[in-house]
Amino acid sequence: MISKQMLNIESHIKIAEDTFEVVLPLPDEIELKPGQFVHIALKGHMLRRPVSVADVDKEANTFTIIFKIFGEGTLALSKYRAGESLDVILPCGSFYPIENINVNHALIVGGGIGVPPLYYLGKQLKEKGVKVTSVLGFQSGSQVFYEDKFRALGDTFVATNDGSYGHKGFVTDIIKDLNKPIDYYFSCGPTPMLQAVTKQLEKEKGYISLEERMGCGVGTCYACVIPLRENPKQSKKICKDGPVFYANEVILS
Amino acid sequence: MISKQMLNIESHIKIAEDTFEVVLPLPDEIELKPGQFVHIALKGHMLRRPVSVADVDKEANTFTIIFKIFGEGTLALSKYRAGESLDVILPCGSFYPIENINVNHALIVGGGIGVPPLYYLGKQLKEKGVKVTSVLGFQSGSQVFYEDKFRALGDTFVATNDGSYGHKGFVTDIIKDLNKPIDYYFSCGPTPMLQAVTKQLEKEKGYISLEERMGCGVGTCYACVIPLRENPKQSKKICKDGPVFYANEVILS
Amino acid sequence: MSLAVQLPGLELKNPVMPASGCFGFGKEYSQFYDLDKLGAIIVKAATGEARYGNPTPRVAETESGMLNAIGLQNPGVETIVKEELPFLRPFHTPVIANVAGSTVEEYVYVAKTLNKSDDISALELNISCPNVKEGGVQFGTDPELAKEVTYKVKEASDYPVYVKLSPNVSNITAMAKAVADAGADGLSMINTLTGMQINLKQRKPIIANQTGGLSGPAIKPIAIRMIYEVKQALDIPIIGMGGIMTAEDVLEFLLAGANAVAVGTANFQNPLACPEIIQQLPETLKKYGFRSVEEAIGKGHEG
Amino acid sequence: MSLAVQLPGLELKNPVMPASGCFGFGKEYSQFYDLDKLGAIIVKAATGEARYGNPTPRVAETESGMLNAIGLQNPGVETIVKEELPFLRPFHTPVIANVAGSTVEEYVYVAKTLNKSDDISALELNISCPNVKEGGVQFGTDPELAKEVTYKVKEASDYPVYVKLSPNVSNITAMAKAVADAGADGLSMINTLTGMQINLKQRKPIIANQTGGLSGPAIKPIAIRMIYEVKQALDIPIIGMGGIMTAEDVLEFLLAGANAVAVGTANFQNPLACPEIIQQLPETLKKYGFRSVEEAIGKGHEG
């Protein structure tokens, strides 16, 4: 059940250039699934900021978010400290439907701040016995995070735009050379990356996770719609029907 | 010379109901005289808040302000803590011209948050060898502050509106029964009190200190004018020509 | 303390309702609290046919406000009547339908279709949406057109009609008079002010539609002024809105002359905004010396 | 990096100037910094005779903004020419005089009197002050009146005339066209939006004049939108203003189409606002890929 909660920050650390990992308590009776996001209020800001769930620790009863400073809101979020409380709506949106699909070898493709939700996804896939191959793209080496954690899930390849770490280039350059049979891909990242990936893998089954500027974050305001491939006059709401969509369901633009 | 300074709060304590005393460092080369005020910026507020100088400690190189929670801005100010820094314009406005007048026995009449500037005034008067009698009015006993400090300057009478402390009634009730010859009075407080006091003491020489909602606080915006008795079509600026005026110079309304 | 207010066609247990476009058709926020708590519910705009609305991005954040250019996206009045309104039936809270259109005929069609529904108690006639090329804003800035569309919709509907005015005018009283003359049962004010924000990196307006409607606390002083002016000139019930975040804001609107209020943008920041404001209201009224909501209405005009 | 901009009658070393009414006649802020740093200075409004202005309170604080109803208090144009403007003579910063009035004759008289002064470089024709019963706002909302007063003042003055537009209109482009047709050398936009705040304790408007002009960051999206629209329709220099607090705000106005900007309310919060913004400007321009101020003007229209 979706609700608004005040959560005391358990830890708040920098994990890469401009990139922070925040651990929050998981409220009772709240279940967070891979692909879902939380919607965070920030003092002095009218609108909340959506941030994906990057991990859940069922033992410790906590969950993790990872964000990068992009503008005023994420800058404000970077200044919170452990012990302070955060006003969060959760859980928001749809999730990767891994319980309903049959998958043996999953390809994970993440770009920048699209990487975090895929970590939680990968972890759950691995727990289900799925083979996981991850391809992660970042702008440069200083921004790479969670590489080791992904390696613990399976083969992991990192690309950076400027070549300062891993392969120089895009995730698609790596995917091109991957000669492995996969049965599903899961991708999250900037729209141009998603366009390239869905094109490249158009014969495969896949799920993608999208971003859009949001008002309510819960489905009331129609701010975050995306047109459907089947009928571009119809749309779905990224905050409620998404952020996870079947790859060819929507028109990326 | 007026300037804008960032000052680190040295202490911030509650001294009466909703009333706080804040000690700030006195910047080099700034002189603060009794009657002057400082203009304080508060995060999240467009306009600054004017607060009088309540005391100056030349040894410690600090000055004191005293304020009462009235609305959002003073509420915000009450939440600052020692060590935090405050954005202050100072010194602002005119001062009690005690260096240019000949005074033997001064009557000080303060009401509520009009009391603070009169303490610094009284202290300087006493240093100059002037006899000081103080009449202080408050809403109720829980709001009384600095009584002892005023007693150290001379005879001091306290009135409260609700009679919960000192004389029940108004400062004018006390002044009525004061059978002492004074040569100047100095008053600061809510406008109705100033009207009553200036009327009651209209045969005496006196100075009063006024309040008005301010924009700039430095004399550019014409927000804070008060009409002159001599010619009500003319006005002076409370922030720059005031807040201290010769009692009969202005029209109180 | 009585929070009840009576308006044409509306018996409100309290004066607070979500504003059109900021509450969908009620489903989502019903997950957060019992909609019975609300004084009323104004649902999202209905047009004759389904509309896709504007391209995204559709919202942006501003200082103490936001811009939106949704573009009246909605599934069309037929679908709303059939599939959306019935959800609100079990609640003991009157529903106000928001009527939009590009032509007088479309407005009339929407009103007529809504007339068939028993799930609503009143219409809010939206002649003030700034976000669609042909979305009614011309009706909201020209008194003659406003009069005409109000008259025709009144004729077509058995429900009381609250006309929602645009603040993007020089003379709000003239607009209010025009629609009152045409038979409006009440006014709803204000809609958003047209604004823009430019993305410095992309060097173009953030909102794909270029301009969007400014809402939130930034516009509250404009809303208060307009309601005050209209109240001074006219005797007609007003549902006030524009930047309400707290119970004190509600009281300010009541003093200005609003008989009830709607809360828009605040819902996005705090999904519990409406019930929290309603809960605070008795205490706030008491603090400022009022014994009921009715007592506060228009009291800012006597000082 | 070049911050210089050229406008009719104005060679500005940088595009940032204090806005009229928010800087007096320069004396006070000259205690805080060297006025030579400013691109120009727009001084307080001048009317034919001295005016007392409105009763107090004249200002109130709002969310991300403020209301003011000063009511054009000023010592009259003769005194301004004789006693105020000479103070600014030693500075190497062009001065723009703000011309106000209740009648066309008064505007013309003020313009003629200012014509005798050598201490100014341009006029800003204020047809948009919302705070005086007969203070020019009718000139600012009626294109025909705006045209007439602009034409007459142009005739009376040898200085370039920037007409300051009111945002309290439905169609800002029509107003801009009207004054451009009448010979305006440039536009200055926007003045304040009419607003109100009610004191809950006193149950009456805080501002003694009841309504006041809303300024500050709250109105920035409206200013940006209006400048963008006018720039799209007309080729005339624009001095942009409304809520500027930072160098990024300045860039947003330049992208929208302003050739220079004025900073008003920000001076009250930070007396060093103008010089600090000017100092930040080169870095900000660079950050967003511009090599000069001129290069950024109107660039928000190409995306």
Ligand SMILES: Cc1cc2nc3c(=O)[nH]c(=O)nc-3n(C[C@H](O)[C@H](O)[C@H](O)COP(=O)(O)OP(=O)(O)OC[C@H]3O[C@@H](n4cnc5c(N)ncnc54)[C@H](O)[C@@H]3O)c2cc1C
């Ligand atoms: C479902 C979803 C999940 C996300 N998960 C993450 C995550 O795990 N880690 C992370 O770093 N970022 C994530 N983002 C992006 C993140 O929401 C934006 O970076 C953030 O909103 C930017 O806010 P700002 O105030 O820093 O930027 P500003 O540009 O100052 O923000 C202005 C406005 O634009 C909105 N906005 C700007 N960029 C975006 C964007 N890309 N997506 C949505 N709204 C935007 C803001 O929310 C705000 O309303 C996610 C976005 C969505 C929609």
Ligand SMILES: Cc1cc2nc3c(=O)[nH]c(=O)nc-3n(C[C@H](O)[C@H](O)[C@H](O)COP(=O)(O)OP(=O)(O)OC[C@H]3O[C@@H](n4cnc5c(N)ncnc54)[C@H](O)[C@@H]3O)c2cc1C
């Ligand atoms: C020269 C001068 C000296 C002052 N000295 C003191 C002092 O030593 N101690 C003290 O407690 N108070 C003093 N005041 C009053 C103090 O400035 C106000 O109580 C304070 O501004 C209220 O702000 P707020 O945000 O709490 O109230 P709000 O009502 O929320 O403020 C809204 C706006 O109104 C203005 N405002 C409200 N009341 C007043 C007022 N009485 N005078 C001026 N502006 C007001 C605020 O500055 C703000 O701009 C002084 C005022 C002046 C003019």
Ligand SMILES: Cc1cc2nc3c(=O)[nH]c(=O)nc-3n(C[C@H](O)[C@H](O)[C@H](O)COP(=O)(O)O)c2cc1C
């Ligand atoms: C995202 C959004 C969508 C809106 N959609 C509508 C609408 O469909 N019909 C309408 O009459 N008003 C619409 N409005 C205007 C609001 O109902 C309200 O008049 C305005 O936002 C001012 O109130 P606020 O400041 O509390 O948001 C919308 C506002 C927002 C923010």
Ligand SMILES: Cc1cc2nc3c(=O)[nH]c(=O)nc-3n(C[C@H](O)[C@H](O)[C@H](O)COP(=O)(O)O)c2cc1C
């Ligand atoms: C206190 C105050 C006084 C003003 N006086 C004038 C004036 O005399 N003439 C004028 O043209 N504009 C006047 N204005 C309007 C400003 O010049 C400016 O157009 C407006 O405030 C928007 O800019 P800002 O948001 O940066 O303040 C005044 C504004 C304020 C806040």
Ligand code: FES
């Ligand atoms: S953000 Fe409101 S519907 Fe998605």
Ligand code: FES
């Ligand atoms: S507050 Fe601006 S002149 Fe006094």
